[in-house]
Amino acid sequence: MTDYAYPEVLIDTQWLAEHLNDSKVRIVEVERSPQSDKNIHAHIPGAVFWSITDLLLPDLQINLEVNAIEKLLSQSGITNETTIVPYSSEPGIGGFIFWLLKLFGHQDIRVLNGGHQKWMSEGCPVATELSSFAPTEYKAKPIDKSLRVLHEEVQLSIGRPDTVILDVRTIQEYQGQHFFIKPPEGSERAGHIPSSIHIEHILTLNEDGTFKSFDDLQMLYSSHGITSDREVFPYCAVGGRSGYIWFVLKYLLGYPKVRNYDGSWNEWSRLSNVPIEK
Numbered sequence: 001m002t003d004y005a006y007p008e009v010l011i012d013t014q015w016l017a018e019h020l021n022d023s024k025v026r027i028v029e030v031e032r033s034p035q036s037d038k039n040i041h042a043h044i045p046g047a048v049f050w051s052i053t054d055l056l057l058p059d060l061q062i063n064l065e066v067n068a069i070e071k072l073l074s075q076s077g078i079t080n081e082t083t084i085v086p087y088s089s090e091p092g093i094g095g096f097i098f099w100l101l102k103l104f105g106h107q108d109i110r111v112l113n114g115g116h117q118k119w120m121s122e123g124c125p126v127a128t129e130l131s132s133f134a135p136t137e138y139k140a141k142p143i144d145k146s147l148r149v150l151h152e153e154v155q156l157s158i159g160r161p162d163t164v165i166l167d168v169r170t171i172q173e174y175q176g177q178h179f180f181i182k183p184p185e186g187s188e189r190a191g192h193i194p195s196s197i198h199i200e201h202i203l204t205l206n207e208d209g210t211f212k213s214f215d216d217l218q219m220l221y222s223s224h225g226i227t228s229d230r231e232v233f234p235y236c237a238v239g240g241r242s243g244y245i246w247f248v249l250k251y252l253l254g255y256p257k258v259r260n261y262d263g264s265w266n267e268w269s270r271l272s273n274v275p276i277e278k
Contacts, residue, residue, distance in 0.1 A: 003214040005254025009098070010211070011110045013122050016085060020045050020125070026078050028086045029116075029130065030093045044087060044119060045127040048076045052093070052240070055100070060266050062100070062239050069104050070140050077133025083108040089116040091202050091209065092244030098251075099243035099260055103148065105141030111247070117209035147246070149233050149259040151267060155274055157233060158195050164226050165196040166234040168245045169265070173237065174198045176278040189269040191278040193235065197224050201241040204248050217253055228255045235261040235268070 004010065019025045027047040050072065057063050078084060084106065086097035094111040101109050112119070120126070157163040172178035176190035192198070203220060206212055212220070226232060232249055234242035239262030249255040268274060 004211075004252045005214075006251045009109065009111060009251050010113045011085065012113055013119055013124055016044070016112055016119075017124055019083075022083075024081070025083045025085060026076060026133075028076065028084060028097070030086050030088045030097055031090070042116075042120060042126045043128070043130050044116070045125055046131050047087075047127075048132060049130045050076070050086075050097075052090075056238065060238050062262050064103070064143060064262075066104065066140050066142065069100075070138050073106075073138040073140070074136050077136055078138055079136050080106070080139060081108070083110060085110050085112055087112045087115045087119070091115070091205055092241050095244035095247035096240040098247045099147065103144055105144065114208055114210040121208060147259060149261050151261070151263050151271065151274065154193065154233055154235070154261050154268075157231075158193065158275070162230055164230050164232045165193050165261075166226065166232055166242075166245065167192050167196040167198045167236075168201040168234050168241050169198075169236050170200055171198065173265070179237075189276055191269075191276040193268060194275050194277045196235075197226065199224060199226075201236070201245055204245070211248070211252060214252065217248065221249070221253070228253070228257075231257040231259070233259055233261050235264040237264055238262075238266045239264045 016027070027044050028050055029043055029047040030050045030052060032052050055063055084101060086094045086109070088094060094115055098109045098111055154165060157165060167174050170178065174192045179190065199220065204212055204217060211217070232255060234245040236242040239260060242264055243260050243262065246258050246260040249258045269276070
């Protein structure tokens with residue numbers, strides 16, 4: 001992992017196993033349900049639980065209210081000095097949580113390379129119950145606006161040679177054949193943002209769930225013209241998969257100009273004044 005731009009943000013299973021009882025480390029399991037088929041009775045010991053759906057507003061936008069993130073972190077027994085280790089059975093969730101916490105100024109976040117899949121495949125210890133801790137009084141910083149891009153700027157960047165709009169959804173979503181989350185009746189618009197380049201987010205991972213090497217990741221993106229001198233705006237359905245790709249591009253490859261379009265297709269498809277292609 002030493003070849004990445006910022007290798008210190010990644011940890012392996014050995015590091016985490018050695019820090020299971022470290023009071024300065026908080027392990028966070030992020031899933032749709034705490035009893036999903038993938039992780040029932042197989043939690044990493046000491047992990048607290050965050051629901052993916054609880055991170056979203058009723059309209060499925062990511063909840064970016066400072067009070068909401070402060071409440072979540074406080075309830076999890078997290079302080080501003082805590083090392084947070086998010087993991088999931090779903091590819092990319094750890095990187096998305098990294099982006100979300102950086103958005104509010106948290107300093108020390110580590111991504112478990114390979115996530116829950118790698119932990120289980122190596123026969124690491126598991127717990128049948130999730131954990132809870134005494135609440136704290138976490139204080140978040142105001143949103144770092146340099147980590148996200150709004151739809152107005154995305155629209156202005158269509159076709160610009162110095163900017164890449166990067167669609168990280170499945171090819172079926174990109175081609176307008178499938179909705180990750182179906183919009184309400186009457187607001188369905190399928191397709192992709194014009195001039196966007198499609199590279200599905202899971203292409204960044206090996207079969208065991210770990211990240212591909214620096215060279216392989218660099219080849220994946222540079223072969224599509226996505227180079228470090230261009231500004232990159234990744235998007236997906238609701239901003240989670242694109243938040244993960246923000247992490248890959250910025251922290252693994254060291255791209256200096258990456259901003260997550262967290263409004264993503266959930267917002268773009270509902271705007272009447274923006275173009276869509278299939």
